[in-house]
Amino acid sequence: MNAIEFPAPDPAIMARRAEIVAALADRVGEQGLITDPRELVPFETDAFTAYRRVPLAVVLPESTAEVSAVLKYCSGNRVPVVPRGAGTSLAGGAIPQEDAVVIGVSRMNRILEVDHDNRTATVQAGVTNLAISERVAADGFFYAPDPSSQLACTIAGNIAMNSGGAHCLKYGVTTNNLLGATVVLADGTVVELGGKALDAPGLDLLGVLCGSEGQLGIVTEATVRLLARPEGARPVLFGFASSDEAGRCVSDIIGAGIIPVAIEFMDKPAIEICEAFAQAGYPLDVEALLIIEVEGSEAEMDAMLKRIIAIARRHGVASIKESQSATEAAQIWKGRKSAFGATGRIADYICMDGTVPLGQLSHVLRETYRIVDGYGLRVANVFHAGDGNMHPLILYNVNDPAEAEKAEAAGADILKLCVDAGGCLTGEHGVGMEKRDLMGHQYAEVDLDQQMAVRAAFDPGWILNPAKVFPLDLPARKAG
Amino acid sequence: MAETEQLTPQSEDEACAMVAEQRAGKRTLAIAGAGSKAVIGQPTTADATLSSTGLRGIVEYNPEELVIVARAGTPLAEIEAALAGNNQMLAFAPPDWGRLLDADAGQTIGGVAATNLSGSRRLSAGAARDALLGVRFVNGRGEAVKSGGRVMKNVTGLDLVKLMAGSWGALGLITEVAFKVLPRPASETTLLIRGADDAAAARLMARAMATSAEVSAAAHLPARVAETVVGEGPATLLRLEGFADAIAERIGRLEPALETDLALEEIGETASRAAWAAIGDGAPFADGQGIVWRISAAPMAGHAIVGDVRAMTRGEAYYDWQGGLIWLRLAGEDPQAALVRGAVARNGGGHATLIRAPEAVRAQTPTFQPEAPAIGALSERIRASIDPDGVFNCGRRSFQAERDAA
Structure with missing residues (x-):
């Protein structure tokens, strides 16, 4: 399968490999440098595994100064750089190219400061997402964005992709929880953006950096906002006889002024896959399942659930199951958060990530089934219904090139459907390589030209993650 | 401020044409909404004012989708009335500084976006920039550009929405905004x-x-x-x-x-x-007396900053955002910017914005906190990537000092 194009490696750079490697060794030392072909293999792809390229070299710096030295060298010598967190991108955001140096942040993994009174944590960017919440849990705090890969994914990667998670309906995504960052620009310049204050002065550089997919700079340290942990949390399972009815129930809950902390949706194929993996107690006799989580004291949760249950009954809810213990609650979330992994055990899949207006959920679901059916494939839907962020998992066999092509085509059709319904290509996974060539469906050329012009203000030589986000054949890009 | 020509396009297309024409004529434009915050910033020297007030109306509002889309010149009051009718609100609580700044023209929703000003609930619900899901704007080339959209989660492409939020008219004319809204608490x-x-x-x-x-x-x-x-x-x-x-x-x-x-x-x-x-709304300082600063700092540093300032000069303050937002009023007409910003720098950093001062004072004092040279230079490159010929808003923002130096 080679539908997505990689730029041809620059022969001049490939010819200078030995010289480049020596220069990198000068800057990060042997312990921070990987050049052995076998040791480079783990860096050839990320979680978008259908595409892979072994990079020229991998550097794993230990400090902002080392990142700066490497970037200064690479930009001065026009060597492409692919930044890497934990390599969990589902969109191919961290897939290298053969003439690129990968800069990984994994060795910068210390929590530098926890400040309870100001409710901030300052961390090196290679710290994992979950490590922050784990560090502050005993003191009653947590870090809100919770992507399913939170055990592995890094804050650097979260910032690069503006990661979300199941609970961002209430707490927002990364950009809403990031207060400051130390950033190394393409030419090696180090800038400090924001800090512990809520608002930053001047242009919102932190805002444009967040979600820029490693194209504006490399984040080496970050200050994130901590929140007080709720008194308690209780996920409740609501089973429905149809996906349509579940979708309408979501609209009505939100329309009634109730914002639960999470509303997750699974259709029947997803329920079966996740239940087989996690034994979470999901009902198997329904067509659609909502996991709705409420927070607060027992009395507050009871009161909110009462309101939600009344709405669900109006939509003919077939089964309601409240978690009775922390263990049961954990099982329910384990099932949901391992949905992608569990799916991967039974088939290869590609996961789409379009967001649609809430009122379009039912329509988009119906059309999704129709599209995938049309290609003769199967789909499992598991997604963040509260904010309209769909995640259809299209199942296929990676060893069957014809089927792989169909899966990609079905995915593209679904994303166009999302855009046409008033939504967007990607809600939280990022554009990366995967959706790069679909950008023209959401944005006019003038929109992309403006984005690229801003990008060039940060990285005029286009050395940072160059083959991502923007279609390779845009006239302005070719000219640049 | 000297009387300048007022351009009031009635459509985005017309706005594009006007910008293109001004650009071709090498004239400069000051961007304005209703003008409620026109007295914030360095006094401008533009050849004409480009106003959003002709671009009016709610474009789309389905309450159960928690999003409202409106043209930039729509009065904030109209937006808030529509939301209130459905028991919803802009959660960041846009403040009304009409009395504080002695401006009774009301506000536009585009002005709310362009100034990224938030009220007390910003502490828990995020700022205007957090609620702003999408914008359309006219850049300095006279092109209509779209960024973001009208859905709550969107990481498709570079987030220019964040740049436009709080750009104070330095980058382009916002023509349409999409804001996330929330249910009003019972x-x-x-x-x-x-x-x-x-x-x-x-x-x-x-x-x-x-x-x-x-x-x-x-x-x-x-x-x-x-x-x-x-x-x-x-x-x-x-x-x-x-x-x-x-x-x-x-x-x-x-x-x-x-x-x-x-x-x-x-x-x-x-x-x-x-x-x-x-x-x-800054009501405690709305009696017109004195210089008013608004300082953003780490919450626990707020009282130390005020203590430092008051040890050296006469003033009074109050705190919002858990102490991290300081409203500071100094007696007299001297903004004492070095003293104020020095106190901020000594206490963990942050930034101070001059909210109210006589025009002559504002002409001499950077309204927005001057930034580190590398950040100022980067901001200037970004500005130039959106408005290469400098059509918009000469001098209102401090990072444009870099442009003058360049």
Whole structure:
């Protein structure tokens, strides 16, 4: 399968490999440098595994100064750089190219400061997402964005992709929880953006950096906002006889002024896959399942659930199951958060990530089934219904090139459907390589030209993650 | 300000044509909405004013989707009325500085986006920039550009929405905005603690925010300010919003966690709303007297900054955002920018914005905090990538000093 194009490696750079490697060794030392072909293999792809390229070299710096030295060298010598967190991108955001140096942040993994009174944590960017919440849990705090890969994914990667998670309906995504960052620009310049204050002065550089997919700079340290942990949390399972009815129930809950902390949706194929993996107690006799989580004291949760249950009954809810213990609650979330992994055990899949207006959920679901059916494939839907962020998992066999092509085509059709319904290509996974060539469906050329012009203000030589986000054949890009 | 020509396009297409024409004629444009905050920033020297007020109307609003899309010149009052009709709101609580700045023209929704100003609930619900889901704008080439959209989660492409939020007209004319909205809380109560000094209040607010009581706003008013808002004696205010039964529960958890012997009282809904409106709107300083600064800092640093300033000059202050937003008023007409910004820098950093000062003073004082050279240079490159010929808003923003130097 080679539908997505990689730029041809620059022969001049490939010819200078030995010289480049020596220069990198000068800057990060042997312990921070990987050049052995076998040791480079783990860096050839990320979680978008259908595409892979072994990079020229991998550097794993230990400090902002080392990142700066490497970037200064690479930009001065026009060597492409692919930044890497934990390599969990589902969109191919961290897939290298053969003439690129990968800069990984994994060795910068210390929590530098926890400040309870100001409710901030300052961390090196290679710290994992979950490590922050784990560090502050005993003191009653947590870090809100919770992507399913939170055990592995890094804050650097979260910032690069503006990661979300199941609970961002209430707490927002990364950009809403990031207060400051130390950033190394393409030419090696180090800038400090924001800090512990809520608002930053001047242009919102932190805002444009967040979600820029490693194209504006490399984040080496970050200050994130901590929140007080709720008194308690209780996920409740609501089973429905149809996906349509579940979708309408979501609209009505939100329309009634109730914002639960999470509303997750699974259709029947997803329920079966996740239940087989996690034994979470999901009902198997329904067509659609909502996991709705409420927070607060027992009395507050009871009161909110009462309101939600009344709405669900109006939509003919077939089964309601409240978690009775922390263990049961954990099982329910384990099932949901391992949905992608569990799916991967039974088939290869590609996961789409379009967001649609809430009122379009039912329509988009119906059309999704129709599209995938049309290609003769199967789909499992598991997604963040509260904010309209769909995640259809299209199942296929990676060893069957014809089927792989169909899966990609079905995915593209679904994303166009999302855009046409008033939504967007990607809600939280990022554009990366995967959706790069679909950008023209959401944005006019003038929109992309403006984005690229801003990008060039940060990285005029286009050395940072160059083959991502923007279609390779845009006239302005070719000219640049 | 000298009288300048006013351009009021009635459509985005017309706005594009006007910008292109001005650009071709090498003329400069100052961007404006209703003009409610025109007195913030360096006095401008543009050849003409480009106003969004001809671009009016709500484009799309389905309450169950929690999003409202409107043309930039739509009055904020119209937006808020439409939302209130469906029991919804802009959660960041855009402040109304009409009285503070002696401007009675009202605000436009585009101006709210372009200035990224948020009220007290910013502490818990995020800023205007967090709620802004999408914009359309006209750049300095006279092109209509779209960024973001109207869905709540969107990471498709570079987030130019964040650049436009708080750009103060330096990058382009916003023509349309999409804001996330939220249900209005069913009720609210404010827990008021009487008698804390500034430092003790900072600790009380930190303790409150460390609880699970979901305090949605936290402010401290020293005695002189408190008198005009909630009566005699220093007052620390903690706001709780939601269903009445839940609020009672949460206050039950909050009170013991404060570990204070000071007197606690509960303020009911009507008085609570009035108090928070006064705090966000800068009402305590709306009598026209003195220079007003608005300082953003780490919450625990707020009282130290004010202490430093007051050790050196005459002034008074109050605090919002758990102490991290300082409203500072200095007596007289000298903004003492070096003194104020020096105090901020010595206490962990942050930034100070000059909100109210006579025009002659503003001409001499950077309104927006000057930034580190590397950040200023980067900001200037970004500005040039959106408005290469510098059509917009000469001089209003401080980073444009870099442009003049370049």
